[in-house]
Amino acid sequence: MDALELLRLNLLSPMVLAFFLGALAVWLKSDLTLPEGLYAALSLYLLFAIGFKGGVELSHTSARAIALPALATLLLGLLTPAVAYFAARRFLRLDGVNAAALAAHYGSVSAVTFLAALAFVQASGHKAEGFMPTLVALLEVPGVIIGILLARRSSSGGRLGEAFREVLTGKSVFLMVGGLLVGVLSGEEGMKKVEAFFVAPFQGVLTLFLLELGLVAARRLADLRRLGWRLVAFGTAVPLLHGSLGLMLAKGAGLSLGGGVVLAAMAASASYIAAPAAVRLALPQANPSLYLAASLGVTFPFNLVLGIPLYYALANGLWG
Amino acid sequence: MDALELLRLNLLSPMVLAFFLGALAVWLKSDLTLPEGLYAALSLYLLFAIGFKGGVELSHTSARAIALPALATLLLGLLTPAVAYFAARRFLRLDGVNAAALAAHYGSVSAVTFLAALAFVQASGHKAEGFMPTLVALLEVPGVIIGILLARRSSSGGRLGEAFREVLTGKSVFLMVGGLLVGVLSGEEGMKKVEAFFVAPFQGVLTLFLLELGLVAARRLADLRRLGWRLVAFGTAVPLLHGSLGLMLAKGAGLSLGGGVVLAAMAASASYIAAPAAVRLALPQANPSLYLAASLGVTFPFNLVLGIPLYYALANGLWG
Amino acid sequence: MDALELLRLNLLSPMVLAFFLGALAVWLKSDLTLPEGLYAALSLYLLFAIGFKGGVELSHTSARAIALPALATLLLGLLTPAVAYFAARRFLRLDGVNAAALAAHYGSVSAVTFLAALAFVQASGHKAEGFMPTLVALLEVPGVIIGILLARRSSSGGRLGEAFREVLTGKSVFLMVGGLLVGVLSGEEGMKKVEAFFVAPFQGVLTLFLLELGLVAARRLADLRRLGWRLVAFGTAVPLLHGSLGLMLAKGAGLSLGGGVVLAAMAASASYIAAPAAVRLALPQANPSLYLAASLGVTFPFNLVLGIPLYYALANGLWG
Amino acid sequence: MELVRLKLVTIVAEAVLEKRLLEEIRRQGAKGYTLTEARGEGSRGLRTMDWEGQNIRLEAIVSEGVAERILQVLQERYFPYYAVIAFVENVEVVRGHKYV
Amino acid sequence: MELVRLKLVTIVAEAVLEKRLLEEIRRQGAKGYTLTEARGEGSRGLRTMDWEGQNIRLEAIVSEGVAERILQVLQERYFPYYAVIAFVENVEVVRGHKYV
Amino acid sequence: MELVRLKLVTIVAEAVLEKRLLEEIRRQGAKGYTLTEARGEGSRGLRTMDWEGQNIRLEAIVSEGVAERILQVLQERYFPYYAVIAFVENVEVVRGHKYV
Ligand SMILES: Nc1ncnc2c1ncn2[C@@H]1O[C@H](COP(=O)(O)O)[C@@H](O)[C@H]1O
Ligand SMILES: Nc1ncnc2c1ncn2[C@@H]1O[C@H](COP(=O)(O)O)[C@@H](O)[C@H]1O
Numbered sequence A, B, C: 001m002d003a004l005e006l007l008r009l010n011l012l013s014p015m016v017l018a019f020f021l022g023a024l025a026v027w028l029k030s031d032l033t034l035p036e037g038l039y040a041a042l043s044l045y046l047l048f049a050i051g052f053k054g055g056v057e058l059s060h061t062s063a064r065a066i067a068l069p070a071l072a073t074l075l076l077g078l079l080t081p082a083v084a085y086f087a088a089r090r091f092l093r094l095d096g097v098n099a100a101a102l103a104a105h106y107g108s109v110s111a112v113t114f115l116a117a118l119a120f121v122q123a124s125g126h127k128a129e130g131f132m133p134t135l136v137a138l139l140e141v142p143g144v145i146i147g148i149l150l151a152r153r154s155s156s157g158g159r160l161g162e163a164f165r166e167v168l169t170g171k172s173v174f175l176m177v178g179g180l181l182v183g184v185l186s187g188e189e190g191m192k193k194v195e196a197f198f199v200a201p202f203q204g205v206l207t208l209f210l211l212e213l214g215l216v217a218a219r220r221l222a223d224l225r226r227l228g229w230r231l232v233a234f235g236t237a238v239p240l241l242h243g244s245l246g247l248m249l250a251k252g253a254g255l256s257l258g259g260g261v262v263l264a265a266m267a268a269s270a271s272y273i274a275a276p277a278a279v280r281l282a283l284p285q286a287n288p289s290l291y292l293a294a295s296l297g298v299t300f301p302f303n304l305v306l307g308i309p310l311y312y313a314l315a316n317g318l319w320g
Numbered sequence D, E, F: 001m002e003l004v005r006l007k008l009v010t011i012v013a014e015a016v017l018e019k020r021l022l023e024e025i026r027r028q029g030a031k032g033y034t035l036t037e038a039r040g041e042g043s044r045g046l047r048t049m050d051w052e053g054q055n056i057r058l059e060a061i062v063s064e065g066v067a068e069r070i071l072q073v074l075q076e077r078y079f080p081y082y083a084v085i086a087f088v089e090n091v092e093v094v095r096g097h098k099y100v
């Protein structure tokens, strides 16, 4: 199937459409809002389910099979924050703290972008390695921590140790890693019992979640206008860099084309769940509307709509 | 299957029973309540899912097939508020504003009554046209707006323009129309991805929602006692008028027997989601317990239990 | 399958693992919490679904088939509170009111323990009678009431009549009995309509609920440390007594091995939904951390992990 | 526009008491109330979430006399047994008659 | 640390009014607000839950003048028609400039 | 029944600060707190919902001295960086000892 056709398929998936529907609601000043409890409940479900499925797969994956991909992922966790940091300093001319805040976000990963990439790859007839969710868990933390460390170089204040604990025991990381453990331990046996809840309805739940995410992202666009085109450029260029980096490392680590595209999307994505909370606490001087507008207002929709098909096209070159 | 047997089947469906269970809870002074978040979440799910399914159907419906039924629906949107208005003036001897408020409710449509009719028709072995949800979206708005316009004749105050925006961008209309768009654009492809969430569990979710609705409706019955038997008469006679009107227009528009019964139930139903909010804002002088008791306390249960089977019996005459 | 293998299977089921994951979250001081609305929503779903499934089964169970098991259950409802009361007086040396509070909890039943037992029995290749949920409803109330009556002997204050109403019309009892009625009346017909929501995802929902329960239980352990080892001994010995009692009565009532294990687990379990609320209102002088720590902190995990497999092993002796 | 001085009584209590407290304050003469869900911690420790919810935060605008009586009732029947606190503030309202 | 005396205006209203009331208080000069969801009962009876939710409890810290004007607007456009109450308290804040 | 005059400190802050603020006020001597979830808008703009929730509204009944110290800490460590406000009111309580 050619990339254009896939782009169309991708754009017209219920998830992507729901995201724009949410944005439309803000634009039309509709009073649509999701009850706060629902938003938290959906996130909780998605994070645990991702972890759980990954864990079940992991339960019959040999250590050897995952070693290299895991290494590649950690490497991404080291490189991408650095890339983002310098891009922010040079190109956005930001002070150290704000640059570091962006680094933390772009060094981490967005679970929803990961899911979108997974769905896209399946729709394209390929298959990603079953252990990809494990890599998401691996990629989530280091970026945030490195981002915070980068900030230390240029300032002080905030509390480092606490920040680490916050990231590691934070809701989102805990749920995904926890789900992973439950999956590994209960294996296929356990999967049979709960897949009607954690697997079958998954994409539908994701659709509702993206509706909400569209609402949140669109509200961020207001800030964006204030922050100007440079941030938009940053929010699209950095994913491309990180995505390509992800592809090359994936290739090197011997992942399949499908796995490569997903890893690329993971690297290209910017966290808006784990990172913002941690950064807010550790780097209070950093301006939240800057990193939220960039990661949620620009990079997330960019990856969702253009990025993923693009990484797929590139992958066809590298793998085919 | 004869109407009586169907009446039994209808009464003993989990949805209808759940509604009465909710009422029973109020009557027994049980402390049963649904968390507010859950109520909003269920409504959101139901409205979006209705729209979505309708949209998917619409994506492979020819404009010609739906043109006449759509026209018939719009006609209902014009006639039913007028009928309700005059019935309220003459029979209930209400002032213009309160009559108009009732008109807005009985001119609009109740999504849940629509769903109950759909389920009933299926149980009876017939099939309604796939595009019926589109007609629900069409019928939801005009009635409310005409109701508000009718009030203008007899009073001023409230803000008209704002009222229109409120109805059109209001949560409920936005979600149903939004779901419709998502469905049209993503089509069967999209449906495959999310039906395990938006289709399979639908009637179960509806059952929970009706439990809550039973709670709310029963609380309204207190008001009813105050408002007296005339309101009960109004709340059962008007649906019969509107239902018959719906049947005739459906027949004229060439709908199937199934589609006819559903359209009749739509016409006979009174809104208690879109209308109350809009009316409260546009016609603050109107007494809410009046229109809520009528639509939710009388007309909804009447249609749920007796109305729908009745429209079905009539339809058998008209079509058979 | 031998008991040890089953113990393993049981320990590694997603539900049990989720429970410990929740406890782990507290232990790691993670900020994981479920939105309050979600907790209430899950309970509501589980209680109604249990009742509903039981009702559907009941709809094609002869009165004769269930008469004896029902009698046995009521007998348990009379005996177990008494056993618990004297154990609390003698062994824990508690005053009458606190002993009665414990009696109310251990005389009632924990719906989740019941479900865990059911799942365990299925996994072991056996089958419990379909009407077991009816017995849960039967067992839930008497224990609480007897507990409260026992307290009367040793003190006054609180309001008895009100306490009764509270138990009978309380959320949890009402939902389960209500679901039962809906199930009986709508039967298999109704089940077909809603099983995709109330049956298929059930164990998955239960897993999420146990995650939350793990959080709550772990928070209780703090109290436990204060209350000391005797309470731990009480919280494990009493279930064993009640479990054996349950097995014998089940055998006498002619239940299958599967039914016997489930009834034993029911008898052995301590309520932490219906009982705490009723006891708090009727016996305010009783110390809540005492009965909550015992039932939720000790007895629930004990039954979940060791108790159920143990009752199964015993049952194999009695039945095999 | 003349403002009337009244008392705002705020009660924070474990959720299980909702029904009873609403009765009590009505019986003492409160003409209305506003209730929000809350969490909290105090001398009786953290109120962890349960089926009944956690704490409720109950506000009633009442006359000085009614405020007195409400505190009296709490003092006698609730403070000794339940996790409850209450405090009183001065507030100014329009339409004073509405609350007394 | 010097504290500034300001007014805390609290409005409890049926949820459907949220958008309008936020506009109104902004127009009257409020620089911010805090909103919590609430249930309640009053002369217009219990606000049963509906699609729009039940009541909102809206707080704004404002200058005396702004407080006056907010009550004025409520008095004219809302009290007669809607389920709304409002009350005013004295509060002390740091950074008084932030609110005026 | 004699009432004791104490201070009610109310803090509205972005939800991510919950854990820290609870620590802070405890450290300054608060014997308890009541917390409700809230939304709001101020000089730092609308707090849109996120995974951590929006705002928290934190109340503590404390002695005048403790109130002073809490404001002090907020002034130094939180006002400059975070979306936080705080205000103090006079309240009357029964069982004054309970809060000091
Ligand atoms: N000093 C305080 N300030 C604010 N709220 C309090 C205070 N003490 C107790 N509370 C609230 O009152 C409830 C019951 O308090 P207690 O009876 O001390 O456990 C707690 O859960 C808190 O929500
Ligand atoms: N005396 C009162 N004390 C506290 N809240 C009140 C009081 N009266 C009314 N309310 C609140 O204001 C809302 C509207 O009041 P009403 O217009 O009297 O129905 C009610 O739903 C309550 O939440």
Ligand SMILES: Nc1ncnc2c1ncn2[C@@H]1O[C@H](COP(=O)(O)O)[C@@H](O)[C@H]1O
Residues within 6 Å of the ligand: E030, E031, E032, E033, E034, E035, E059, E060, E061, E062, E099, F012, F013, F014, F039, F040, F041, F042, F043, F044, F045, F046, F047, F055, F082, F083, F084, F085
């Ligand atoms: N004038 C005000 N009145 C009431 N609440 C306010 C006011 N200003 C700010 N807030 C609350 O304090 C939070 C943080 O304020 P800010 O730091 O100004 O963004 C806001 O989200 C509001 O919930």
Ligand code: NA
Residues within 6 Å of the ligand: A080, A105, A106, A107, A108, A109, A110, A242, A266, A267, A268, A269, A270, A271
């Ligand atoms: Na990244």
Ligand code: NA
Residues within 6 Å of the ligand: B080, B105, B106, B107, B108, B109, B110, B242, B266, B267, B268, B269, B270, B271
């Ligand atoms: Na209608």
Ligand code: NA
Residues within 6 Å of the ligand: C080, C105, C106, C107, C108, C109, C110, C242, C266, C267, C268, C269, C270, C271
């Ligand atoms: Na028991």
